[in-house]
Amino acid sequence: MRPWYNAALESLRQSLKENKKIRGLEFLEEFVDNHREQFFENLELSELDEFASEEFDAFQSWLKESDSGRSSVVVGKNGRWATIDGVQKESPQKELEIAFQLTKQEQELLDEKALSLHASKVEEFRKLYSKLSATKYQDMIYTCALRLAKCAELSREISEKELIDFWHIAAKEAIKNERPIDACECKYREAYHYQRISDHEKAAECYELAYDLVEEANYDKKSQCLKNARLQYQQYDDQVSAEKVFHREKQLEYKEADKVHKLALRLYKVSSNYGESPQKVLKNCFYILLISTIITMMLGITATSEIKNMDLSSYGFIDLVFCLFTYFVDSAYFSVVTFTTLGYGDYSPESSIGKIFSSLLALLGLVYTSLFMVTVVRKYSRT
Helix, strand or coil, X not given: CCCCHHHHHHHHHHHHHHCCEEEHHHHHHHHHHHCHHHHXXXXXXXXXXXXXXXXXXXXXXXHHCCCCCHHHEEECHHHEEEEHHHHXXXXXXXXXXXXXXXXXXXXXXXXXXXXXXXXHHHHHHHHHHHHHCCCCCHHHHHHHHHHHHHHHHCCCCCCHHHHHHHHHHHHHHHHHCCCHHHHHHHHHHHHHHHHHCCCHHHHHXXXXXXXHHCCCCCHHHHHHHHHHHHHHHHHCCCHXXXXXXXXXXXXXXXXXXXXXXXXXXXXXXXXXXXCCCHHHHHHHHHHHHHHHHHHHHHHCEHXXXXXXXXXXXXXXXXXXXXXXXXXXXXXXXXXXXXXCCCCCCCCCECXXXXXXXXXXXXXHHHHHHHHHHHHHHHHHCCC
């Protein structure tokens, strides 16, 4: 047993008082983050999600044991944890189970294969869904809602708004039935039909909801959901939301990347916030020029080497300040001219190390000049 298990159990009980059922992995990630200083001080921020995923199965197995009062927590399907009271409150009503019966035709309708579905059966499935909605048979309700939406897709008489309603209902029932993958597909279809009627804001929101429902392992689907959401926000001209979704795309890409790709993405974020912030590029340029000015003062340039060789002890305070100021201005001028690759030639490094440093500064200037132009175009010319 890990030292933090009991503290996590106590925190879990508190959370279950507010929510009768929670997602185990999300709770564990939040617990690790909130108690990092107490139990996980050697854990880096970037390692929190991975650590929680690795510890999840072991902690969940420990929860299943009946001793130490842990029996008040029930481990359900798909990594969901609940209280015993919460599970009991959600159990089907026995009276409804006894009183409710499907006709032979209705049972055949539910058992029908997907390839046999037809537009003419929309009304039949609609009536059956209304009948099932009064019961607690979540599996049958979801099956009926899904087939209703699929049949409606085949009908030319069903409007886009009706299709949106059908897929929304199917997604809702899938979530109730703890089918996140199916719920994701339903939300995806709902977003597609919002897109068809040019309601780009709703389409983007549905794509984001679909992303939240996709399994972590399905990287391609999650990436596609975010990409579609971003494009819809751009169509809606909501650049703020589009930028937030773009950052989520990059965070997802970072999780799946190898070490070299992760390093490149980290540099991309630090340098320009994934190409979204010209202000950050300018801020970095200012810091680079300030540091390069100080280094240039230390290494020396030809026009200021005379100042370095002067006997400053014979100068007064004002003259000394003036000399140092002149030295700083000359070094800053040389840094700017080198960084922007102008290269007037009136100043040059006086040492081999200085020449190497100047070369690197010029290359860095080329990168940041190009990066600044890219971020400006991306930020202000995106449609």
